[in-house]
Amino acid sequence: MNRPTIADLAKAANVSVSTVNRILAGSASVRTATIQRVQNAADEIGYYGLGTIEARKQESMPSYRLGFLLQQSTRELYQLIGQKIREAAAGWRDARIDAAVEFVDHLEPENIAARLKTLGRACDAAAVVAGDHPLIGQAIQALRHQGRPVVAYITDQSASERAGYVGADNWKLGRTAAWFIAQTTCHPGRVQVLIGNHRYQCQDISEASFRSYMREHAGHLGIEDSLPTHEEPKEAHRLISKLLAERDDLAGVYVAGGGISGVLQAVREAPEERRRRLRVVCRDIGPETRRGLAEGLITAALCHPLERTSDQLIQTMIDAIRQTNDGVILQRTLPFEIITPENL
Template sequence: MNRPTISDLANTAGVSLSTVNRLLHGTGAVRADTVDRILDAADKIGFYGLGALRQRKHDNLPRRRFAFLLQQSHRPLYQLWAEALTAAACRRNDAVIEPNVIFEDDLSPEAVSANLLRIGETADAVAVITADHPLVSQAIDDLRGRGVPVVAYVTDLSAASRAGFVGTDNWKRGRTAAWFISQTADGAGKVFPLVGSNRYQCQDIADASFRSYMRENAPSFQISDTLLTHEEPENAYEIVRSLILQEPEIKGIFVNGGGISGVLRAMRELPAERQNKIRIVCSDVGPETRKGLSEGLITASLSHPLDKMPAELIDVMLRLIDRRDTSSIEQRIVPFDILTPESIWT
C-alpha cells in the first residue's frame, strides 16, 4: 500500500495543497480550525508527518503573557492559588500562555496601583486581587488606555475601566454562612462577623447578606458589629481571644476573609467543652483550614474552587484580548465549594 502523500492529506482535509505546505513548513499562519481539520485528516489516513503537524500546531498557537497580581506571599491560600493559576495556564491547548504570578505583601493602594502599572508594561492581560480604592481604579484606567485588559479576581472592583470579574456569588456565600451557624448552634447567643478590610467588595457583600439572613430567619441571635482583622492572623487571634474571654454567650464566628489560622489558634486554647459550643464558618481552603475542619473546630468553609475559578479566569482573559475594543465587562460567577468536617479530603 502506497504511503499517503501531501496531496492525499489536502484532499481528505478539504484544503489546498499550499495550506498543508504552509503548516508543514511553518511558512505562514493557518487558522486554528483549519489546523485541526488537517490533523484529523492526517490521523485518519495515517499520514507519516503527523508528529510534525502536531508540533506545527503548537508553534502556530498565539502567544500570550498573563500577569496575576496576588497578595500576601506568606499565606498558604495565595500559594495554592498561584499554583492553580499556573497549572490552568499550562493546560490550555488553544494558546501558549506565559503566566507571571506576582505577590504584593504591601496591601496599600499605592503599592498595588504602582505594581499594576509596572506589570502592565509587559503583560497582554492582568488579573488582580485587591481592595477597592480610587488609586487602583486610576491604574486600571491607565492600563485600559494602553490596551491591557484588567480582570478583578475573587473580589470585584468599582473601576469603570475593568474588563471583567471572575468570582463567586458573595451574597449567597454570606447567607449560607448564616444558615450554617444558625442551624448548627446549640441555641441562640452572640455571633461575631470578621472581615479583612471594608474595601473588599466580596467581604462587604457577604457581611451584608449574612446579617440579612440572620434578621429574617434567626432574630434570636445577636449579631455584633463587624470586626476588622486587616487580613492578619495575629490580629484575628487577639480579637477572638478577647471575645472568648469577654463573651460567654458566643455561639458563632464568621471569618469572612483572612486570619483563619489566628482564629483556630485562639480556639485551640479552649477546653473541648467550650470549643464545641462555638460554630466557625470561614472562606479559606488552605492547609490550616483543612486541619481545622478535620479537628471539628470549623463547621464549614465556603471556599473559592481551586480547579474551576482559575480555568474561568484564563478563559476570560483570552476572550478579552480578542475584543479589546469593547466597553462591556465580562462577568463569570463560579459556585463556591462547601467543605465540612465530613466532606473534606485530607
C-alpha cells in the same frame, strides 16, 4: 499494514490534501482549529507526522503575556492560587500563555497601585486581587488607556474602566455561611463576623447578605459589629481569644476575610466545651483550613473552585484583549464549592 498517507489524513480530517501539505510544510497560514482537527485525525489513524503537526499548531497559536497580582506571598492560599494559575496557563490549548504571577506583601493602596501599573505595562492584560480604592482605580484607568485591560479577581473593583470580574456570587456566599451557622446552632447566642479589610467588595457584600439571612431566619442569634483582621492571623487570634475569654454566649464566627489560621489557633486553645459549642464558617481553602475541617473545628468552608476559576480568569483576560467594545465589562461568576468535615 500500509502506513497512512497524506491523502488518508486529509480524508480523516475532512480537509483538502493541499491544507495538510501547507500544515506539514509550515509555508502558509492555517487556522489553529483546523490544525487541531488534522492533529486529532492523525492520532486516530496513526499518521507518523504527529510531532510536525504539533509544532505547526504551536507556531500558529497567538501568544499572550498575562500578569497576575496576588496578595501576601506568606499565605498558603495565595501560593495555591498562583500555582493553579500557572498550571492553567501551561495547559492552555488555544494560545501560548506566559503567566507572570506576582505577590504583594504590603497591602497599602499606594503600593498595590504602583505594582499593578508596573506589571500591567509589561503584559497584554493583568488580573488583580485588591481592596477597592481610588488609587487602584486610577491605576486600572491608566492601564486601560494604554490598551492594557485589567480584570478584578475574587473581589470586584468599582473602577468603571475595569475589563471584567471573575469570582463567586458573594451575596449567595454570605447567605450560605449564615445558613450553616443558624441551622447548626440551636441555643441562643452571639455571632462574630471577621473581615480582612473594609474595602474588599467580596467581604462587604457577603457580610451584608450574612446579616440579611440572620435577620430573616435566626432570631435566636445576635450579630456583633464586624471586626477587621487586616488579613493578619495574629490579629484574628487576638480577637477570637479575647471574645472566647469574655463571652460565654459566643456561638459562631464567620471569617469573611483572612486570618483563619489565627482563629483556629484560638479555638484550639479554648476548653473543649467551648470548642464543641462554637460554629466556624470561612471562605476558601488551603492546608490550614483542611486541617481545621479534619479536626472538626470548622463547620464549613465556602471555596472558589480553583481549577475552574483559573481557567475562567485566563479566558476572560484573553476575551478582554480581543474585544473591540471598550465599554463592555465582562462579569464571570462561578458557583462556589461547599466543603464540610464529611466531604473533605
